[in-house]
Amino acid sequence: MSYYFAIIGTQDNPLFEYDFGTSKQGGDGMARFTEQARQLNQFIIHSSLDIVEEVQWTNGQMYLKLIDRFFTSYISCFLTASNIKFLLLHQPPTTTSSSSSAGLPPSSSSSALTSSSTSTLVQPSHSSSSSVLPSLSTLTGGSNASTTTLGGATRTSTSIAANPTSPQTEEAIRNFFAEVYENYVKAIMSPFYKTNMEIRSPVFRARVAAAGRKYL
Amino acid sequence: MSASKASRLGEEIWKTRIEKVNAELVVLTYGTIVAQICKDFENDYTEVNKQLDKMGYNIGLRLIEDYLAKSNTMRRCSNFRETAEMIAKVGFKIFLNVTPTITNWTSDNKQFSLVFDENPLADFVELPDDGRAQDELWFSNILCGVLRGALEMVQMQVETHFISDVLRGNDTTEMRVTLVRYIDDELPPEDD
Amino acid sequence: MVIYSFYIFDRHTECIYSKTWLPPPSAATTSQHDIPTNNSTSGAGSANSTDPHHNPMRSARSAVSAANKASDDAKLIFGTVFSLRNMVRKLGGEDDAFISYRTAQYKLHYYETASNLRFVMLTDTGTLSMRNVMHQIYINLWCEYVVKNPLSPVEHKGGAGVRNELFELGLNQFITGLIAR
Numbered sequence: 001m002s003y004y005f006a007i008i009g010t011q012d013n014p015l016f017e018y019d020f021g022t023s024k025q026g027g028d029g030m031a032r033f034t035e036q037a038r039q040l041n042q043f044i045i046h047s048s049l050d051i052v053e054e055v056q057w058t059n060g061q062m063y064l065k066l067i068d069r070f071f072t073s074y075i076s077c078f079l080t081a082s083n084i085k086f087l088l089l090h091q092p093p094t095t096t097s098s099s100s101s102a103g104l105p106p107s108s109s110s111s112a113l114t115s116s117s118t119s120t121l122v123q124p125s126h127s128s129s130s131s132v133l134p135s136l137s138t139l140t141g142g143s144n145a146s147t148t149t150l151g152g153a154t155r156t157s158t159s160i161a162a163n164p165t166s167p168q169t170e171e172a173i174r175n176f177f178a179e180v181y182e183n184y185v186k187a188i189m190s191p192f193y194k195t196n197m198e199i200r201s202p203v204f205r206a207r208v209a210a211a212g213r214k215y216l
Numbered sequence: 217m218s219a220s221k222a223s224r225l226g227e228e229i230w231k232t233r234i235e236k237v238n239a240e241l242v243v244l245t246y247g248t249i250v251a252q253i254c255k256d257f258e259n260d261y262t263e264v265n266k267q268l269d270k271m272g273y274n275i276g277l278r279l280i281e282d283y284l285a286k287s288n289t290m291r292r293c294s295n296f297r298e299t300a301e302m303i304a305k306v307g308f309k310i311f312l313n314v315t316p317t318i319t320n321w322t323s324d325n326k327q328f329s330l331v332f333d334e335n336p337l338a339d340f341v342e343l344p345d346d347g348r349a350q351d352e353l354w355f356s357n358i359l360c361g362v363l364r365g366a367l368e369m370v371q372m373q374v375e376t377h378f379i380s381d382v383l384r385g386n387d388t389t390e391m392r393v394t395l396v397r398y399i400d401d402e403l404p405p406e407d408d
Numbered sequence: 409m410v411i412y413s414f415y416i417f418d419r420h421t422e423c424i425y426s427k428t429w430l431p432p433p434s435a436a437t438t439s440q441h442d443i444p445t446n447n448s449t450s451g452a453g454s455a456n457s458t459d460p461h462h463n464p465m466r467s468a469r470s471a472v473s474a475a476n477k478a479s480d481d482a483k484l485i486f487g488t489v490f491s492l493r494n495m496v497r498k499l500g501g502e503d504d505a506f507i508s509y510r511t512a513q514y515k516l517h518y519y520e521t522a523s524n525l526r527f528v529m530l531t532d533t534g535t536l537s538m539r540n541v542m543h544q545i546y547i548n549l550w551c552e553y554v555v556k557n558p559l560s561p562v563e564h565k566g567g568a569g570v571r572n573e574l575f576e577l578g579l580n581q582f583i584t585g586l587i588a589r
């Protein structure tokens with residue numbers, strides 16, 4: 001499981017980003033994004049902001065749970081009272097773990113997926129997030145297939161890494177957000193921090209990393 | 217007054233006679249002041265230190281009266297060592313609820329260090345990462361001024377400065393206090 | 409108990425506050441109408457005592473002379489307590505403190521803070537020690553209303569910042585309460 005975490009300011013400006021991998025079940029905490037996926041992640045997160053705006057007034061919660069999905073990338077969101085968005089993109093490993101993938105059909109769908117997502121990525125029209133959406137809709141058939149197989153494969157597993165929609169994952173991410181939020185508040189309490197300024201604090205980064213290790 | 221008696225006194229005053237105020241309010245207020253001074257002086261940190269010290273000095277000139285009133289001090293400290301005890305165990309205790317450790321005396325008993333295990337002014341603070349603040353800014357420099365102003369009112373001229381600060385990445389926060397001289401009583405002007 | 413007058417001197421030996429309740433006995437025989445009347449105050453260097461029974465020229469002159477006299481009194485008192493305090497320390501050691509002296513007419517009480525603020529009170533001869541009273545004035549009135557007033561200067565040159573409404577009111581109430589007891 002690879003994660004990409006971003007804090008988005010009130011002007012939809014990025015304040016902080018950090019990618020990491022799971023530390024559960026022997027994970028080494030390293031993100032397994034391809035170079036292209038790394039860049040794509042920013043666009044996915046950015047496009048999710050539209051969904052956040054739709055969802056944010058529907059309930060009074062700060063934790064909006066899973067709000068968006070792009071192929072195998074799942075996006076969870078947490079809103080602060082001052083309209084700062086914490087977005088976590090989590091992506092189960094594309095090559096599913098050996099034991100559970102045994103029963104799967106050949107990984108043609110996922111490999112097809114990666115190739116198609118690569119193809120969308122090389123499109124020059126990626127300068128704005130809206131251009132990602134049409135390409136998403138053209139490919140929904142493929143992504144649907146892949147998620148059902150993924151869901152079927154990991155239903156037996158309680159691992160949060162392999163199952164992005166399970167209640168355990170939801171809870172783990174809630175805890176992660178809660179801890180990050182606490183540290184975020186401390187970081188912005190520094191007198192030298194101004195609203196919507198990029199968070200450069202190495203201490204904060206270390207604490208986010210620690211929260212990631214602890215819960216994800 | 218012995219060290220243990222001083223800490224008992226500080227504890228008692230803190231518990232009974234001090235009005236408490238939300239610590240975060242103080243932290244944010246002080247932090248904002250420092251940040252604003254940094255802005256006003258365009259990050260000339262030497263000047264910022266100077267301004268903080270000056271502000272502290274003006275606070276100290278008044279704060280001493282409050283200290284004397286609250287601690288019911290009727291007599292002077294008999295020596296500088298006693299003064300140090302009272303500063304650490306009563307003064308800092310009742311105004312900031314911290315008790316810095318007194319250490320590193322010089323042999324002539326005129327210089328000592330206050331080592332702060334915790335510094336309520338610096339909670340949450342991270343110095344600007346402009347590459348200079350870490351080397352030049354003494355964030356809590358106001359405390360130096362307060363001490364200097366307060367001691368001047370009780371006829372001690374001292375020199376105070378920080379020599380390390382955890383905010384800068386040092387292991388401790390340490391302030392050096394040096395007694396320059398005792399100030400003599402002022403005499404009334406001669407009548408013509 | 410009768411309280412005649414009250415003075416505060418700062419560390420620069422200047423009289424920064426004075427208040428007279430009754431004419432001190434020493435002045436009673438000489439020039440009674442030149443003394444500020446009951447409950448009026450006379451600051452250091454400020455002339456605020458007027459007497460309606462005199463013509464303007466005369467009253468102006470007497471006001472000036474009263475002010476001069478008040479400031480002379482203050483200087484005299486400071487000189488006295490300063491010398492006595494130093495003498496006491498010389499004879500009794502650094503920790504000894506001068507507390508009061510008494511004449512046939514009045515008693516002078518002295519209290520000094522560690523910040524070299526000096527309080528002096530003149531009362532009748534039968535009054536017990538007023539040291540504690542002056543300590544209370546320092547803690548409850550001086551610190552609260554003068555020191556903690558952010559608009560008042562740190563150094564009270566010419567009495568600046570001392571003579572504010574709250575301090576005045578508080579002192580009056582405190583002293584009136586004492587006398588009534």
